[in-house]
Amino acid sequence: MTRAWWKEGIAYQIYVRSFKDANGDGIGDLQGIIEKLDYLKELGIDIIYLNPINKSPNDDNGYDISDFRDIMDEFGTLEDFDQLLKAIHENGQRLVLDLVINHSSDEHPWFIESRKGKDNPYRDYYIWHPGKDGREPNNWGSFFGGSAWQLDEATGEYYLHLFSKKQPDFNWRNERLQNEMKDMMGYWIDKGVDGFRMDAINHLEKDHSFPDGKVHEGQVYGNFIKYVQNLPEVHGYLKDIRNYALSKREDLVLIGETGGVSYDNAFIYTGIDRGELDMTFHFDMHSVGKGKKDWERRPIRLIDEIKDKFTGWQSREEEDGWCPIFYSNHDTTRTVSRLGDDKKYLKESAKMLATLQLTGRGTPFIYNGDEIGMTNAYEYGLEDYRDVAVFTKYKDFVESGLVSAEDYLKGLHLTSRDNSRTPMQWNDSQYAGFSSDEPWIKVNKNYKEINVEAQMKDPNSILNYYKEMIQVRNDNPVLVYGDFKEINHDDEELYVYMRSLEDKEVLVIINFYDKKPVFNLPSGLAKSDLELIISNYSCKDNDRNEIELRPYEVRVYRIV
Ligand code: TEU
Ligand code: CA
Secondary structure, three states: OOOOHHHHOOEEEEOHHHOOOOOOOOOOOHHHHHHOHHHHHHHOOOEEEEOOOEEOOOOOOOOOOOEEEEEOHHHOOHHHHHHHHHHHHHOOOEEEEEEOOOEOOOOOHHHHHHOOOOOOOOHHHEOEEEOEOOEOOOOEEOOOOOEOEEEEOOOOEEEEOOOOOOOOEEOOOOHHHHHHHHHHHHHHHHOOOOEEEEOOHHHOOOOOOOOOOEOOOOOOOEEOHHHHOOOOHHHHHHHHHHHHHHHHOOOOEEEEEOOOOOOOOOHHHHOOOOOOOOEEEOOOOOOOOEOOOOOOEOOOOHHHHHHHHHHHHHOOOHHHOOOEEOOOOOOOOOHHHHHOOOOOOHHHHHHHHHHHHHOOOOEEEEEOOHHHOOOOOOOOOHHHOOOHHHHHHHHHHHHOOOOOHHHHHHHHHHHOHHHHOOOOOOOOOHHHHOOOOOOOOOOOHHHHOOOHHHHHHOOOOHHHHHHHHHHHHHHOOHHHHOEEEEEOOOOOOEEEEEEEEOOEEEEEEEEOOOOOOEEEOOOOOOHHHEEEEEEOOOOOOOOOOEEEOOOOOEEEEEEO
């Protein structure tokens, strides 16, 4: 197995806007992150991935960029950035930036030029199309609801936006645009950035015949996914980007965000011989427990929703490339609310999920707040939401009568991205120690019970368990590079696997529910062969060759 810093490190994703506000304007900022670098070092974090920090009108919280080379006003200045990067490197940590090059803000100078006229030199930096029979060019709906086309009066043509209408898609067939984007990456590489998470990167190419999509039951628009995702031309763009980036610095890490990609096809991007990406952020954990309707959820099925996926990713050949291990990010709900039990067994289930994440082969990406078991915000009213998608989808679902406003709101408590964007809970002071002023989005009401300060003092806290589990991973390279072999895949409650590297073997037993299953040791293995490394319970044991597990109990054993 080829070694790399980005394979061995523990990564942590910071949603900057909600992490720490240093200047008291209610919005997180770069100086706030600098204040918390020692906390991250103490936790055992090696790699920090920041959601977008470039200038943006924040229609989609930074994913609509109006200046790719400057810092968002609310987050600080380029000087703050240089200070942050220097502090990260002095801490022996690395920085990965979010690179958003599928689209820009409609307030970017290029788009302002592009919409001025059909013969403007920037016109085909973006994707314009005449209407059809007085309407949009086709029936595509954006990911955020509404049509994927926006009419621009100035020239009477429509522009394409897969996301919000303030996020016009770039035309990646334009070589000048390609060069502008590479040059911009070079600017950040020259500043010392260690890698990039490349946003919506497998959407760079679209089918320019723009055929209508099939309108599925319960949907208002045509499904466009096969015309805008994973088209073959994407690979050429990625090879070109990688060649350029690595010509400037060899040990960069390039991580693509790629919907519609999983363990069985990620090699098309991460295959070592492909020369494209080092890892891909997939969406496998987003859809776990997703109900029939966009706003509904159902109980999780361990085998086909967790084991098939985790084991699938763990079982890939080395030549297929590497992978991140993560549950949540800024586009999903809180891990322990979606996959664990955030009421009766918050601590036990959060620690169980931490163990699964930190004993797998792949780079663990901990989403900020998961290390203290932050939960969804169940008390939010519609007025408390900030995500542009909440309101565009409100039109599609509530105003079109598909669901009542009351049921849509209940659904948001279980499915909205804003659940994972509530302010980081540092202590039990007003605004949870995130800010001295009212935050841009309401603090979760449980911050007095769930916060960093309280958990630092509690040896049995989720935070201290993450710290311990990270140390266990660092002390046992078998957990980083070791082979993975699942035991008894068909068990519907227990997830059990062996990690092995040379003569080292570690057995991981995970009870995924609030039940009390018994694990019978496989033949050839006896209790006397097991040495407990870590568990989320104080271990009681019988003398038989079986292990009784309590709700959400995990056991990590060294085979001696
Ligand atoms: O999300 C990308 C995204 O949502 C699409 O890739 C799509 O959901 C997927 O391909 C479906 O299979 C990124 C950011 O993470 C998100 O926060 C932004 O809102 C979005 O891009 C637009 O920049
Ligand atoms: Ca601030």
